[in-house]
Amino acid sequence: MTQDLEVFRTETRAWLEANCPPSMRTPMTGEDDAVWGGRNYEFKNQEAKLWLERMGAKGWTAPTWPAEYGGGGLSADENRVLQSELKKIGARPALFSFGIWMLGPVLLEYANEEQKKEHLPKIVRGEIRWCQGYSEPGAGSDLAGLQTKCEDKGDHWLINGQKVWTSYANYADWCFCLVRTDTSVKHEGISFVLIDMTTKGVETRPIKLISGSSPFCETFFTDVKAPKHQMVGRLNGGWEIAKRLLMYERTNISGFGSNTRVDVVDLAKKHVGVEGGALEDRDLRARIASHKMTERAYALSVQRAQEEAKAGGNVSHMASMFKVAGATLNQDRCELMVEAAGNRALGWSGEGFSADDIATTRGWLRSKGNSIEGGTTEINLNVVAKRVLGLRDTQ
Amino acid sequence: MTFTLNDDQRMLKDTARDFFREQAPVTRLRKQRDEKKNGRDPDLWREIAGLGLAGVIIPEEYGGAGLGYVALGAVLEESGRTLVASPLHSSALAGASALLLAGTDAQKREWLPKVASGEVIATIAIDEGAHHAPGKSKVKFEGGKLTGAKQYVADGHVADLIIVAGGDALYLVKADAAGVKRRELVTADSRGAADITFEGAAAEKMNGGADVIDAILDRARIGLAAEMVGSASEAFEITSEYLKTRRQFGQVIGGFQALQHRAAKLFTDMELTRSCVLAALDALDRNANNIAEYASLAKARASETVHLASNEMVQLHGGIGMTDEHDAGLYLKRARVTEALYGGASFHRDRYASLLGF
Numbered sequence: 001m002t003q004d005l006e007v008f009r010t011e012t013r014a015w016l017e018a019n020c021p022p023s024m025r026t027p028m029t030g031e032d033d034a035v036w037g038g039r040n041y042e043f044k045n046q047e048a049k050l051w052l053e054r055m056g057a058k059g060w061t062a063p064t065w066p067a068e069y070g071g072g073g074l075s076a077d078e079n080r081v082l083q084s085e086l087k088k089i090g091a092r093p094a095l096f097s098f099g100i101w102m103l104g105p106v107l108l109e110y111a112n113e114e115q116k117k118e119h120l121p122k123i124v125r126g127e128i129r130w131c132q133g134y135s136e137p138g139a140g141s142d143l144a145g146l147q148t149k150c151e152d153k154g155d156h157w158l159i160n161g162q163k164v165w166t167s168y169a170n171y172a173d174w175c176f177c178l179v180r181t182d183t184s185v186k187h188e189g190i191s192f193v194l195i196d197m198t199t200k201g202v203e204t205r206p207i208k209l210i211s212g213s214s215p216f217c218e219t220f221f222t223d224v225k226a227p228k229h230q231m232v233g234r235l236n237g238g239w240e241i242a243k244r245l246l247m248y249e250r251t252n253i254s255g256f257g258s259n260t261r262v263d264v265v266d267l268a269k270k271h272v273g274v275e276g277g278a279l280e281d282r283d284l285r286a287r288i289a290s291h292k293m294t295e296r297a298y299a300l301s302v303q304r305a306q307e308e309a310k311a312g313g314n315v316s317h318m319a320s321m322f323k324v325a326g327a328t329l330n331q332d333r334c335e336l337m338v339e340a341a342g343n344r345a346l347g348w349s350g351e352g353f354s355a356d357d358i359a360t361t362r363g364w365l366r367s368k369g370n371s372i373e374g375g376t377t378e379i380n381l382n383v384v385a386k387r388v389l390g391l392r393d394t395q
Numbered sequence: 396m397t398f399t400l401n402d403d404q405r406m407l408k409d410t411a412r413d414f415f416r417e418q419a420p421v422t423r424l425r426k427q428r429d430e431k432k433n434g435r436d437p438d439l440w441r442e443i444a445g446l447g448l449a450g451v452i453i454p455e456e457y458g459g460a461g462l463g464y465v466a467l468g469a470v471l472e473e474s475g476r477t478l479v480a481s482p483l484h485s486s487a488l489a490g491a492s493a494l495l496l497a498g499t500d501a502q503k504r505e506w507l508p509k510v511a512s513g514e515v516i517a518t519i520a521i522d523e524g525a526h527h528a529p530g531k532s533k534v535k536f537e538g539g540k541l542t543g544a545k546q547y548v549a550d551g552h553v554a555d556l557i558i559v560a561g562g563d564a565l566y567l568v569k570a571d572a573a574g575v576k577r578r579e580l581v582t583a584d585s586r587g588a589a590d591i592t593f594e595g596a597a598a599e600k601m602n603g604g605a606d607v608i609d610a611i612l613d614r615a616r617i618g619l620a621a622e623m624v625g626s627a628s629e630a631f632e633i634t635s636e637y638l639k640t641r642r643q644f645g646q647v648i649g650g651f652q653a654l655q656h657r658a659a660k661l662f663t664d665m666e667l668t669r670s671c672v673l674a675a676l677d678a679l680d681r682n683a684n685n686i687a688e689y690a691s692l693a694k695a696r697a698s699e700t701v702h703l704a705s706n707e708m709v710q711l712h713g714g715i716g717m718t719d720e721h722d723a724g725l726y727l728k729r730a731r732v733t734e735a736l737y738g739g740a741s742f743h744r745d746r747y748a749s750l751l752g753f
């Protein structure tokens with residue numbers, strides 16, 4: 001077994017050596033370097049395109065998915081080897097994808113064979129970019145209060161309503177969407193539907209955030225017709241799928257939009273000054289040290305959860321805990337970076353500030369979303385209290 | 396690196412857990428305290444040693460079990476759960492580590508088997524002021540005689556063998572040697588300790604300098620952090636049960652979101668700290684090259700966590716948490732002692748920053 005893994009490591013290393021283009025082995029310079037794929041995606045450079053094509057063909061954008069659906073078919077151990085080899089050469093992720101992080105895992109679990117065959121391979125190859133139609137103006141933390149109407153019209157579903165905070169809906173090809181199929185009940189009246197964003201009646205409008213960027217949209221559905229086979233799972237059975245998908249989402253949200261190229265310690269050394277090897281501002285130094293400890297504790301805990309999962313323990317309930325801890329950690333880091341950089345992190349644009357300075361400012365503002373998106377910190381603390389600790393509302 | 400116990404370690408942990416729950420629950424500490432034993436419970440120590448728990452990290456050639464730090468950490472965690480008052484940490488971990496790392500062959504041969512059997516209680520004497528400062532020592536050693544003064548030596552009042560850190564050297568002193576003066580301290584955690592003065596006491600120099608003192612201290616810190624995680628976990632679980640049963644306003648108070656969120660945050664903090672402590676114990680067993688980092692990480696985080704857990708235990712129990720009758724106070728008092736021993740959160744934050752180069 002270990003020997004097989006070593007063979008796999010050798011082969012993987014050789015393949016990466018031959019197939020990972022040079023520019024894909026350099027650190028990403030910002031969010032713009034993230035490759036999201038999709039029908040209309042414009043690659044910043046040809047090597048990024050090549051890297052995605054090669055990784056997609058191997059199924060290594062989704063290494064552990066079954067090969068019959070385009071995935072890599074790797075075992076957890078093989079995947080660990082692959083990830084460590086990718087890390088070793090500093091390879092950029094070939095694909096950023098909600099399809100891989102969120103939709104794929106639930107399709108594998110809940111979709112019928114036809115749906116899996118139709119959608120999974122395109123996700124793996126980055127051909128279709130997905131967005132998430134969950135929140136609505138009247139259904140934020142109380143997600144199950146969603147009202148987007150989906151009516152059975154015999155040969156199709158008819159969908160009317162509005163979604164909000166749809167990440168990158170303006171670039172997405174398809175949307176996985178929660179809709180109301182029964183108004184007489186709450187959780188049991190929700191279904192999970194896949195909608196082609198080019199369908200007549202779908203409209204998106206970007207929302208400008210405090211960071212200046214527009215990663216989210218409002219999405220409007222007006223008399224949108226979706227073929228009947230585009231419902232995943234049973235009619236009114238969408239809430240279970242919705243929750244499962246949230247679990248994957250929460251595991252994946254950690255530090256979106258932050259300037260991870262620059263380490264807070266380096267930043268502080270540069271701007272605060274060092275005396276006898278220690279940062280001159282002792283108060284800031286202690287807080288950075290505390291943050292660095294939490295960062296290490298978080299990384300160790302993720303590693304521990306993976307080990308426990310591998311040993312057969314059920315760690316799915318930990319997703320909310322990691323979401324809370326990860327969001328807090330990233331926000332603390334961003335705040336410390338802004339503090340450490342002083343007025344260098346208070347620029348907005350123009351030549352007076354470096355690209356890294358601006359990234360620090362914008363990343364800090366973007367990080368405010370970390371404790372809101374994918375379930376607020378408050379909602380996730382509710383989940384930990386109720387599901388993990390067994391504290392109940394009524395007794 | 397691994398976070399999971401192997402079969403031997405798991406078995407030892409279960410043995411310790413069962414024993415402490417049955418023979419040394421918190422009521423035993425309470426009884427010791429009420430009888431003014433100040434941590435003295437030779438019967439309990441004999442039983443603990445009889446289970447082989449005093450020799451967990453001591454190699455078999457010296458009469459121990461040679462099971463390593465992860466195993467001893469698991470035992471200490473269980474002892475922390477019921478606030479077991481015994482020299483387990485001082486002798487089986489700190490004292491034994493000092494002998495293993497700094498003992499000459501002769502010293503190891505003479506003392507390790509006795510420490511492993513529990514016949515001899517060893518401890519380490521480090522600090523000379525109100526705060527942990529291993530680098531500052533006025534201890535002098537001349538012609539085989541030791542002079543100096545140590546404060547708040549853990550289990551110093553019951554120890555037979557004292558390993559004294561003297562800035563850049565270590566000395567082995569028998570507690571009954573002429574010139575060793577002990578002032579027994581009655582401490583908040585009811586465990587007792589001692590201020591010890593050495594007035595030309597006969598002492599043997601051990602091997603190693605400041606780096607070895609650091610290495611010994613790191614083992615003591617990591618082991619103590621394991622005990623602290625145990626105490627924090629138990630404090631949390633007792634509190635959590637209370638939230639599920641205490642009724643006010645016609646419902647259990649665990650139904651109130653303000654309390655749910657506090658509990659959830661504390662739980663998250665505890666889980667993160669537990670990962671650090673498990674990683675630190677594992678780092679000792681695989682002799683990693685960054686043990687110092689792990690030690691400061693584990694001790695700082697465990698200090699913060701047990702601080703929070705013990706405070707929340709009092710507050711969330713309301714009035715009853717303020718009473719001597721309830722165990723919350725015992726957890727609170729022991730928490731502060733373990734926080735301060737071998738460096739608290741601020742000492743280790745400072746050290747961690749230095750180790751990371753800022």
